[in-house]
Structures are given as C-alpha cells and as structure tokens.
Amino acid sequence: xxxxxxxxxxxxxxxxxxxxxxxLLGWSVAQGWRFPALVPDxxxxxxxxxxxSPQSGVLASFAITTLIAAxxxxxxxxxxxxxxxxLGLYRFRGRGLxxxxxxxxxxxxxxxxxxxxxxxxxxxGLAGTIPGVILAHLVPVLPYVTLVMxxxxxxxxPAFEDQARSLGATPWQTFRAVTLPAILPGLMIAALFAFxxxxxxxxxxxxxxxxxxxxxxxxxxxxxSAGRNDITAAIALLYILPGLLVLAVTARRITGRGAxxxxxxxx
Amino acid sequence: MTTLSLHALRxxxxxxxxxxxxxxxxxxxxxxxxxxxxxxxCGKTTTMKLIAGLIAPDAxxxxxxxxxxTHLPPEQRGVTMVFQNPLLFPHLTIxxxxxxxxxxxxxxxxxxxxxxxxxxSRVRLDGLGDRRPAALSGGQQQRxxxxxxxxxxxxxxxxxxxxxxxxxGLRDEMRQLIRGLQLETGITTIVxxxxxxxxxxxxxxxxxxxxxxxxxxxxPEDLYRRPASLAVARFFGGVNFLPGRSEGxxxxxxxxxxTLPPGMPEGDGILTLRPEALRLGPGPNARMARVDAVTFLGxxxxxxxxxxxxxxxxxxxxxxxxxxxxxxxxxxxxxxxxLWLLPPE
Numbered sequence: 185x186x187x188x189x190x191x192x193x194x195x196x197x198x199x200x201x202x203x204x205x206x207x208l209l210g211w212s213v214a215q216g217w218r219f220p221a222l223v224p225d226x227x228x229x230x231x232x233x234x235x236x237s238p239q240s241g242v243l244a245s246f247a248i249t250t251l252i253a254a255x256x257x258x259x260x261x262x263x264x265x266x267x268x269x270x271l272g273l274y275r276f277r278g279r280g281l282x283x284x285x286x287x288x289x290x291x292x293x294x295x296x297x298x299x300x301x302x303x304x305x306x307x308x309g310l311a312g313t314i315p316g317v318i319l320a321h322l323v324p325v326l327p328y329v330t331l332v333m334x335x336x337x338x339x340x341x342p343a344f345e346d347q348a349r350s351l352g353a354t355p356w357q358t359f360r361a362v363t364l365p366a367i368l369p370g371l372m373i374a375a376l377f378a379f380x381x382x383x384x385x386x387x388x389x390x391x392x393x394x395x396x397x398x399x400x401x402x403x404x405x406x407x408x409s410a411g412r413n414d415i416t417a418a419i420a421l422l423y424i425l426p427g428l429l430v431l432a433v434t435a436r437r438i439t440g441r442g443a444x445x446x447x448x449x450x451x
Numbered sequence: 452m453t454t455l456s457l458h459a460l461r462x463x464x465x466x467x468x469x470x471x472x473x474x475x476x477x478x479x480x481x482x483x484x485x486x487x488x489x490x491x492x493c494g495k496t497t498t499m500k501l502i503a504g505l506i507a508p509d510a511x512x513x514x515x516x517x518x519x520x521t522h523l524p525p526e527q528r529g530v531t532m533v534f535q536n537p538l539l540f541p542h543l544t545i546x547x548x549x550x551x552x553x554x555x556x557x558x559x560x561x562x563x564x565x566x567x568x569x570x571x572s573r574v575r576l577d578g579l580g581d582r583r584p585a586a587l588s589g590g591q592q593q594r595x596x597x598x599x600x601x602x603x604x605x606x607x608x609x610x611x612x613x614x615x616x617x618x619x620g621l622r623d624e625m626r627q628l629i630r631g632l633q634l635e636t637g638i639t640t641i642v643x644x645x646x647x648x649x650x651x652x653x654x655x656x657x658x659x660x661x662x663x664x665x666x667x668x669x670x671p672e673d674l675y676r677r678p679a680s681l682a683v684a685r686f687f688g689g690v691n692f693l694p695g696r697s698e699g700x701x702x703x704x705x706x707x708x709x710t711l712p713p714g715m716p717e718g719d720g721i722l723t724l725r726p727e728a729l730r731l732g733p734g735p736n737a738r739m740a741r742v743d744a745v746t747f748l749g750x751x752x753x754x755x756x757x758x759x760x761x762x763x764x765x766x767x768x769x770x771x772x773x774x775x776x777x778x779x780x781x782x783x784x785x786x787x788x789x790l791w792l793l794p795p796e
Contacts, residue, residue, distance in 0.1 A: 348540075349526055350526075352531075355524075365542040
C-alpha cells in the first residue's frame with residue numbers, strides 16, 4: 185500500500201517535471217504546427233541541424249556558459265568553504281551581521297544589484313568581459329555556497345583535525361584525508377547550487393556582459409523574441425541538459441548518504 | 452628514549468580572566484609514565500595541547516632531548532596525543548585508522564599492513580580491522596585510538612583521560628594495557644587524569660596541577676605521605692590538620708606536645724596525619740578521644756573523633772570498628788613516623 189502510494193507520488197512528480205518538456209520536444213522537430221492540430225503536420229530536423237551548426241553560435245555559447253558556471257563554482261567554493269567554516273565553527277562578534285550581509289544579495293531583487301555592480305566593473309575595465317561576468321555571478325552564488333558550508337561545518341568536530349595533525353598529518357594532508365571526506369556530500373550540494381545559479385543568470389549577464397558575453401539564456405531570449413519557436417525549443421532543451429546531467433551524477437551520491445545529509449542540513 | 456621538559460609555560464585564553472596555565476615547569480624522565488593529575492579546569496588538557504603543539508603558549512618553552520620544539524607544528528614534533536574521545540575517523544576502517552599516521556608519512560602499503568596487523572593483535576582487536584569505528588564498543592574504540600598512536604612510536608605519548616569514557620569494569624583492563632604497552636615500548640608517556648586512585652595505580656610519578664601551576668611532582672607515595680602543601684594534602688584525601696609550632700623535635704598545638712619524627716623543620720606549621728595512620732589504642736603520642744560518628748564505607752570505616760576539642764578522622768577496617776559506637780571513649784595514638792609537617796598557610 186505504502187509502496188503504491190510512493191510510486192504514485194513518484195509518477196506525479198516525474199509528470200510535473202517532464203510534461204512541460206514534451207511540447208518543447210514537439211516544437212523542436214515540427215515544421216508547421218498550428219492550433220488546433222494535436223500533432224505537427226510534418227517532422228523535420230531543420231531546427232536541430234541549425235542549432236548545432238556553427239552559424240547559430242549555440243555550441244560556442246554553450247561552451248562559454250559552461251566555462252562561466254564552472255569558474256564561478258570553483259571561485260565560490262574557494263571563498264565560500266573557508267568562510268562557511270568560520271561561520272559554522274566559531275562564535276565571534278559580528279557573526280550575525282556577516283550572515284545578514286551574505287544573505288542580502290539572495291534576498292534583494294537582482295535588478296537592484298545590477299546597476300551598482302555594472303558601474304564598479306565598468307571602472308575596473310571588466311564590463312563586457314568573461315571575468316567580469318564571473319565576478320558578477322559570484323554575487324548571487326556566494327551566499328548559497330557559504331551558508332550551505334556553514335551548515336555543514338556546524339556539524340563537524342574540528343577535534344578530528346587536531347587528532348590528524350598530532351598523528352603526523354600536514355595541514356593539507358589533514359584537509360584531504362579527514363576534513364574533505366566529512367564535508368564532501370555538503371560540498372557537492374553547494375557546488376551543484378552554484379553551478380545552476382550561475383547557469384541560469386540572465387539579467388546580470390546581460391547588463392555586465394553588455395551583449396558581448398553571449399550565454400545560453402541570452403541566446404535563448406533573442407531567438408524567442410525573433411519568434412523562432414522551433415530553434416528556441418531546441419536551445420531550451422540543450423539549456424536544461426547540464427542541470428539534468430549534474431543532478432543525475434550527484435543524485436546517487438547525495439541520496440546514498442541522504443539520511444545523514446538531510447539531518448545535517450536540517451537538524 | 453626522550454626526556455620531555457616544560458619551562459615557565461604560560462597560556463591565557465582570549466577573554467578568560469586568569470591564565471589556564473601559568474609558570475609551569477615540569478620534567479618527565481625518559482621512559483617514565485607521568486600522571487598529570489588535577490581537578491577539572493586546572494589546566495591539564497591545555498598543558499597537553501601545548502606539548503602536542505595544537506595551541507601556542509604565550510610564554511615558555513617545550514623541550515625534548517634534541518632541543519626546543521615550541522616553534523614546531525604538531526606533525527613535526529614526534530609527540531602524539533590521544534584525546535579523551537577516541538576520535539576514530541568515521542569514514543575509515545579500524546585498520547585504516549591505525550595505519551593513518553604511517554600513511555601520512557608515505558610508507559609503502561605492505562609495511563603499513565604489517566605494522567597495523569601487529570598492533571591490532573597487541574591491543575586485542577584481531578579480526579576487527581575491517582570494521583567501521585561505529586561497529587566497535589567504547590572500550591574497543593579506545594584501544595584502537597591507543598593503537599593508532601603507538602604504531603607511530605612517538606618520542607612522547609600524551610593520553611588525555613584515557614579511562615574516563617569506560618565502564619568501571621573495563622577501566623582496570625585498559626589501565627593494565629596502557630601500563631604494559633608503556634613498559635614494553637619505553638615511550639615517555641604523560642597521562643592526564645582527575646582521579647587520584649587512577650594516577651597512583653598507573654604512574655611512576657605524579658605531577659599534581661592546581662589552578663594552572665604545578666603543586667607537587669614526585670612518586671605517588673610522596674604526594675600521599677609527604678605533601679608539599681595543605682592543598683596537596685587535601686587533594687589526596689588529607690583531613691587531619693593541626694596548626695601549631697615545631698620546636699626541638701616536638702610539635703606544640705591544641706593537642707599539647709607531640710613527638711615528631713626526626714628531620715622536621717622548625718617553626719610554625721600545620722601537622723598532618725593520614726586518617727588510615729591514626730591508630731585506635733594506646734601507643735606513642737596517645738590521647739583520649741570520644742567517638743562522634745561511625746560511617747561504613749565498604750572496605751573501610753570512617754570514625755570521626757574529638758580529641759581535646761580538635762576534630763580528627765580515622766579510617767580502619769570494618770571489623771575493628773564494630774565495638775565502637777558514638778559516645779564511646781577510647782585511647783588513640785598519633786605514631787610519630789606517620790606525622791608530617793606542612794608549611795603554614
């Protein structure tokens with residue numbers, strides 16, 4: 185009985201996630217599909233072959249978006265891991281203020297941040313460049329990573345590190361052999377968040393990149409506003425690909441230690 | 452073989468009103484087992500972390516035979532600390548835990564496996580090497596933590612309250628294991644404990660710490676029979692204290708004139724006598740006493756007495772105490788050889 189219910193819930197969830205994608209798939213291979221026809225008149229690979237051809241710029245944009253998301257993730261972890269460690273392990277004066285400031289970019293609407301940020305990056309000569317876009321993406325990404333890592337470290341006993349040092353491990357060996365295995369599930373969640381938040385940025389990329397950094401969301405919008413449903417659908421399907429991929433790869437690891445992890449994140 | 456010495460070691464934690472450790476001088480002879488004894492909060496664990504290099508002193512020095520090690524990071528000191536909590540790494544098996552330090556040194560896996568196997572059997576954990584720490588009992592985890600340190604053959608081994616997490620039945624076993632391994636390996640060892648009975652049973656020498664400084668350091672018998680101060684005597688269960696004056700081999704106090712053993716210093720002081728040394732019956736330095744209370748303590752019975760207006764306590768075997776009821780009068784004697792003089796407060 186419980187198994188049946190769980191299966192039903194699973195199917196409902198899958199339907200909720202997958203059903204909206206079905207028309208996309210249809211559009212991407214349709215040639216002439218007008219209301220009220222249930223299925224397209226003719227099928228064609230035209231949209232796909234255009235989307236995947238060099239002229240469309242989709243593949244180049246895909247590469248740039250991946251590069252920006254990966255670099256943002258890496259930077260966010262390099263900064264957010266030590267910051268989250270400090271927030272999670274130590275009680276210090278001004279800790280509440282730091283948390284508030286960290287949360288601020290996640291709470292404020294992006295449009296409020298964009299103009300000031302653009303001005304700063306313009307003066308630094310980074311507007312319209314990939315590094316500029318990466319720095320801008322850190323603004324919404326860093327709070328996620330830092331706060332997830334703070335929650336992870338709040339459940340970590342630093343005495344394990346003292347013990348490792350006393351057993352002859354250098355600081356780096358201690359991190360690799362003791363700390364990292366303990367925080368890895370949480371770290372992967374943080375990285376997943378970071379990648380996907382960067383991947384889906386539109387406003388920040390548009391403003392800071394000044395149209396010169398063409399990430400997939402920007403390309404998607406330009407085809408959508410040009411009224412090309414078939415190409416837009418093909419790009420949209422490409423656009424959700426890494427999200428599904430990252431989720432599939434990490435889901436196993438995350439659910440493998442699911443119980444321990446959720447307990448860690450939501451004590 | 453290594454002698455460990457601490458010189459004028461001082462540590463104050465930020466925000467704390469007083470120093471956790473102040474002006475600590477201590478030498479642990481090569482191959483000895485020293486118990487660092489003291490009530491909780493007296494600075495024992497801080498001292499261990501200072502020796503291990505896990506915290507830095509504000510002043511003072513930690514030395515081995517080879518020279519000062521105060522400036523060295525923990526992994527380069529040759530000093531290994533075992534914490535009160537076994538702290539076995541949960542993602543590693545017991546064998547991997549014991550081999551951890553050797554792996555960090557970059558030893559070949561075959562040699563690590565040999566050392567680990569030998570160590571597993573030495574701490575009676577044969578066959579448990581493939582288990583995870585959570586699958587072991589508390590006593591087994593403590594033994595694995597000890598093995599993980601000993602396999603490194605450290606110059607100095609520090610054990611922080613190794614018995615406090617164990618059931619009383621397991622303590623004796625663990626105590627014998629620690630003593631046996633220490634004698635066998637000859638590693639200079641310091642054991643932190645708050646339990647004086649444990650310190651006496653385990654150690655060659657006891658270093659008693661009170662309020663962040665060393666109150667007395669010597670063989671266990673010295674701290675029992677020849678305490679250096681009233682505080683030391685009290686910590687070791689001393690209850691009989693008589694203020695007075697020592698002159699020409701006798702002690703003048705509220706109890707009149709008592710004969711002292713030879714070699715006692717002259718001048719004002721506090722006379723002490725261990726409760727188990729107070730003899731019920733006539734003898735040298737005899738006085739008449741009245742029994743106030745008789746308390747059965749199991750293997751011993753405590754008798755509270757009033758002698759010439761002074762309260763004294765005696766510990767005796769239960770069968771010797773059967774005839775005594777509160778209100779009884781009897782002769783007691785204070786054997787001169789059991790008397791000891793403390794400096795005045």
